[in-house]
Amino acid sequence: MKLLINQKKLQGHVYVPGDKSISHRSIMFGAIAHGQTRVKGFLEAEDCLSTLHLFRSLGVEIVHEGTDVLVNGCGIESFKQPKVPIDIGNSGTTIRLATGLLAGGPVDVTLYGDASIAKRPMGRVLTPLKEMNASVSTQDGNYAPIHIKGNQTLTGIRYQMPVASAQVKSALLLAGLHAKGETTVIEKEKTRDHTEDMIKQFGGKLEVTGKVIRLKGPQRLIAQTVVVPGDISSAAFFMVAGLITKESQIVLPNVGISATRTGIIDVIRQMNGHLTITNEDKLNKSATLTVTNSSLKATTVEGKLIPRLIDELPIIALLATQASGTTVIRNAEELKVKETNRIDVTASELNKMGANIETTSDGLIIHGPTPLHAAVVDSHGDHRIGMMLAIASLLVETGQVELKNSEAVAVSYPRFFEDLASLIGEKQ
Ligand SMILES: O=C(O)C1=C[C@@H](OP(=O)(O)O)[C@@H](O)[C@H](O)C1
Numbered sequence: 001m002k003l004l005i006n007q008k009k010l011q012g013h014v015y016v017p018g019d020k021s022i023s024h025r026s027i028m029f030g031a032i033a034h035g036q037t038r039v040k041g042f043l044e045a046e047d048c049l050s051t052l053h054l055f056r057s058l059g060v061e062i063v064h065e066g067t068d069v070l071v072n073g074c075g076i077e078s079f080k081q082p083k084v085p086i087d088i089g090n091s092g093t094t095i096r097l098a099t100g101l102l103a104g105g106p107v108d109v110t111l112y113g114d115a116s117i118a119k120r121p122m123g124r125v126l127t128p129l130k131e132m133n134a135s136v137s138t139q140d141g142n143y144a145p146i147h148i149k150g151n152q153t154l155t156g157i158r159y160q161m162p163v164a165s166a167q168v169k170s171a172l173l174l175a176g177l178h179a180k181g182e183t184t185v186i187e188k189e190k191t192r193d194h195t196e197d198m199i200k201q202f203g204g205k206l207e208v209t210g211k212v213i214r215l216k217g218p219q220r221l222i223a224q225t226v227v228v229p230g231d232i233s234s235a236a237f238f239m240v241a242g243l244i245t246k247e248s249q250i251v252l253p254n255v256g257i258s259a260t261r262t263g264i265i266d267v268i269r270q271m272n273g274h275l276t277i278t279n280e281d282k283l284n285k286s287a288t289l290t291v292t293n294s295s296l297k298a299t300t301v302e303g304k305l306i307p308r309l310i311d312e313l314p315i316i317a318l319l320a321t322q323a324s325g326t327t328v329i330r331n332a333e334e335l336k337v338k339e340t341n342r343i344d345v346t347a348s349e350l351n352k353m354g355a356n357i358e359t360t361s362d363g364l365i366i367h368g369p370t371p372l373h374a375a376v377v378d379s380h381g382d383h384r385i386g387m388m389l390a391i392a393s394l395l396v397e398t399g400q401v402e403l404k405n406s407e408a409v410a411v412s413y414p415r416f417f418e419d420l421a422s423l424i425g426e427k428q
């Protein structure tokens with residue numbers, strides 16, 4: 001598709017859609033709990049619809065009306081044997097969390113996904129799950145399809161995580177809920193804690209002390225109402241749009257601001273970006289974020305900040321192309337195993353537009369500020385790369401920017417292009 005270029009004065013409100021991580025978990029917890037779980041603000045995007053499809057295929061009754069979802073849970077023991085392998089599309093969160101969850105269930109399931117999922121490492125969940133006595137396997141030990149054999153008796157383990165990954169942590173906690181004895185997970189760095197929050201919300205018991213999480217299984221969970229805030233990872237594209245385009249101010253109401261997700265706010269402030277937080281709702285961990293066009297300076301993004309902004313690194317790289325000085329992103333090797341190798345793809349696509357970005361083994365070095373020019377660019381099927389390139393295009397003064405594989409944005413944000421156009425007052 002042709003992208004909008006040469007934009008300033010982006011003004012207005014964007015209500016970004018529901019948080020992807022919380023939406024996935026609301027269906028999963030609803031399915032294993034007892035009673036009717038009501039989800040409000042569910043993200044209707046391809047990834048979360050994959051999770052919904054998976055649990056329906058296991059016989060869970062789910063009523064889906066727009067962003068309202070009802071999940072009639074009867075406990076994991078009620079899951080029905082699916083007749084065929086289940087397609088989880090492009091969603092790493094679905095396949096990894098569901099593998100842990102189903103390891104302690106009563107049914108045999110095969111999970112597979114698209115070409116990108118088939119290249120993402122699954123050994124990171126299979127290895128510790130096998131230690132718990134789970135029967136989980138793939139043909140070569142690391143790549144989907146994953147075969148999960150039910151009716152195994154899981155036992156709790158103590159596991160020191162070799163990677164900072166909320167998906168691995170969550171897979172183990174979900175398995176631990178149906179295992180005998182104590183499951184202890186020790187994180188490498190603190191990652192998003194939506195699973196821990198939801199275990200507590202659904203009446204489960206777990207103890208969190210710094211990076212150590214403990215729970216005793218088996219546990220019986222009770223249905224709840226889950227109110228999903230807007231996704232800060234989606235809001236990030238508009239935060240950066242407002243900061244880098246002239247005379248702009250963008251208001252983003254109801255954005256989730258769990259402390260485990262707000263690394264991008266810290267980085268924007270480190271770079272002297274104007275961002276305010278108002279209307280904070282402490283219960284739902286949400287607030288209104290307002291960004292204003294700013295004169296930015298380079299920064300360093302590293303260490304324990306990385307898991308708090310892992311999915312925002314491509315758009316942070318774009319932000320850094322407009323800051324004066326050299327921005328260094330390091331300790332971000334996990335970016336290589338996302339939907340694409342986001343270190344390589346971020347650099348190569350932005351460099352096509354005139355950015356000056358070097359890749360390293362664990363991150364990026366971005367020299368700014370650089371003007372951006374027209375080019376033919378490609379999402380490579382990665383939703384976050386597609387949205388980042390659409391924001392980059394706003395800075396191009398003349399010519400035409402063409403984005404190949406733009407449909408990838410539907411993985412997490414189907415209305416992205418319409419919401420962007422609404423700030424400009426044009427429809428696409
Ligand atoms: O747990 C989650 O919901 C997620 C965890 C992160 O993945 P990793 O655990 O692989 O870092 C993140 O990149 C993904 O978009 C969602």
Ligand SMILES: C=C(OP(=O)(O)O)C(=O)O
Nearest residue numbers: 090091092093311338339
């Ligand atoms: C990495 C992502 O998601 P997942 O791992 O669920 O595919 C993402 O949304 O950027």
